[in-house]
Amino acid sequence: MTTLRWGSATDVGVVRESNQDSVLVAAPLFAVADGMGGHQGGEVASATALEVLEGTFKGATSSEQLLEAVRRANAKVWDKAQLDEQLHGMGTTLTAAALLTDEDGKDIFAVVNVGDSRGYVFRDGALTQITSDHSFVEEMVRAGEISAEDAESHPKRNILTRALGVEPTVEVDIEIVDPQPGDRYLLCSDGLVRELGDDQIAAVLRRLKNPDEAIRDLIAQAKAHGGHDNITVVIVDVQEEGSTPEPVNHKRSIVPPRPVSNHEPGVFTFRSLVFVLLVAGLIGIAVGSVFWYARSSYYVGVEGQQVVIYQGRPEKVLWFEPTIAQRTDVMINDLLPVSVPDIQKGETQSSLDAARKYVANQVSQAAEARQVAGSPAGSTTSTTTKP
Ligand code: MG
Numbered sequence: 001m002t003t004l005r006w007g008s009a010t011d012v013g014v015v016r017e018s019n020q021d022s023v024l025v026a027a028p029l030f031a032v033a034d035g036m037g038g039h040q041g042g043e044v045a046s047a048t049a050l051e052v053l054e055g056t057f058k059g060a061t062s063s064e065q066l067l068e069a070v071r072r073a074n075a076k077v078w079d080k081a082q083l084d085e086q087l088h089g090m091g092t093t094l095t096a097a098a099l100l101t102d103e104d105g106k107d108i109f110a111v112v113n114v115g116d117s118r119g120y121v122f123r124d125g126a127l128t129q130i131t132s133d134h135s136f137v138e139e140m141v142r143a144g145e146i147s148a149e150d151a152e153s154h155p156k157r158n159i160l161t162r163a164l165g166v167e168p169t170v171e172v173d174i175e176i177v178d179p180q181p182g183d184r185y186l187l188c189s190d191g192l193v194r195e196l197g198d199d200q201i202a203a204v205l206r207r208l209k210n211p212d213e214a215i216r217d218l219i220a221q222a223k224a225h226g227g228h229d230n231i232t233v234v235i236v237d238v239q240e241e242g243s244t245p246e247p248v249n250h251k252r253s254i255v256p257p258r259p260v261s262n263h264e265p266g267v268f269t270f271r272s273l274v275f276v277l278l279v280a281g282l283i284g285i286a287v288g289s290v291f292w293y294a295r296s297s298y299y300v301g302v303e304g305q306q307v308v309i310y311q312g313r314p315e316k317v318l319w320f321e322p323t324i325a326q327r328t329d330v331m332i333n334d335l336l337p338v339s340v341p342d343i344q345k346g347e348t349q350s351s352l353d354a355a356r357k358y359v360a361n362q363v364s365q366a367a368e369a370r371q372v373a374g375s376p377a378g379s380t381t382s383t384t385t386k387p
Helices: 041-057 063-083 136-142 148-153 198-207 211-224 270-295 340-345 352-374 376-383
Strands: 004-011 021-026 029-036 094-101 107-114 118-123 126-129 173-177 184-188 231-238 298-303 306-311 323-331 347-349
Touching: 004 021, 004 029, 004 211, 021 041, 021 231, 029 041, 029 184, 029 231, 041 063, 041 094, 063 094, 063 107, 063 173, 094 118, 094 184, 107 118, 118 198, 126 198, 136 148, 184 198, 198 211, 211 231, 298 323, 298 340, 298 352, 306 352, 323 352, 340 347, 347 352
Parallel strands: none
Antiparallel strands: 004 231, 021 029, 029 094, 094 107, 107 173, 118 126, 118 184, 184 231, 298 306, 298 347, 306 323
16 A cells, blocks of 8 residues: 655745645645736636635546546636636646556556646656656647757746636646656646756655755746746655654644736737737738739730730739729820830839820820921931931
């Protein structure tokens, strides 16, 4: 039989004014949730998720029941967000671990995860992450696009690719671990791992055997490194066989919602919507500008032999084809041969009126030239040569 000993704490950190993290200790179920969403949304999301998780899980023994409890938590957060306009778009991470039994009646440790809170196991002096982060940068790291070091300072490291309560259903990761005497399981929100590297965390777990002392030390170090975010830590120790469990504080704590004045940039919800609208707006402006450029001008050209005034640009602009604004009764042969190539290429004018004037001008120049050519003065010129 596996005996557990545990501790937990949550801290607002140094920078934030409110704590949107929630923590659940209801042995054999343990969880952390890091809420996000403006106007109390974050606190409501994380607290709601853990309340439903606990209520649904009560008495459960299988990993399928644990997964079902997470799905119910998702549905509840989603429903709440739909019913209250001020909570629209709220969501939360959820990382939970539970001591369960498999089909053979053997003890197992099941770790479920949605988002970027983490579950670790510290075994034989080594710290290993059990969960995978559902974050934009983590997916870039997995795809080999950026390094793990780059990820730590990446501007998009707050963006989650999966969170609880932002859609009616959610995909939940589950990992099954075979608990060994001496194992230490660590659940934490990103406020801890953002400040402390795995080596620093491992050093504390190696040094301080009492879970509460280790948690106090981890939180103090995270705050000393800046404490930019809320910090939540749960440690669950698998007792060595024959050891006597020390009395520890088993008080269950769900952080109650509190008013919020700043909130974490969150999942693909409100922020992404604003971004999408911005991009759509910019595309609209660009298309509008091209359209305006394409259509704001006129030119004189030909269709067959007929001189025609087009609206548009002789050089087709993107997919905007010029259209005929006016047909004239002038044929290309009526004009001066010297003007023909320009008109065939398209003679651009600033307005329809200017284009009409240009045509009229070409017609009168051609008429003048014919008059000159056909007049006696014309033949005089041609014959006025030196005697
Ligand atoms: Mg956080």
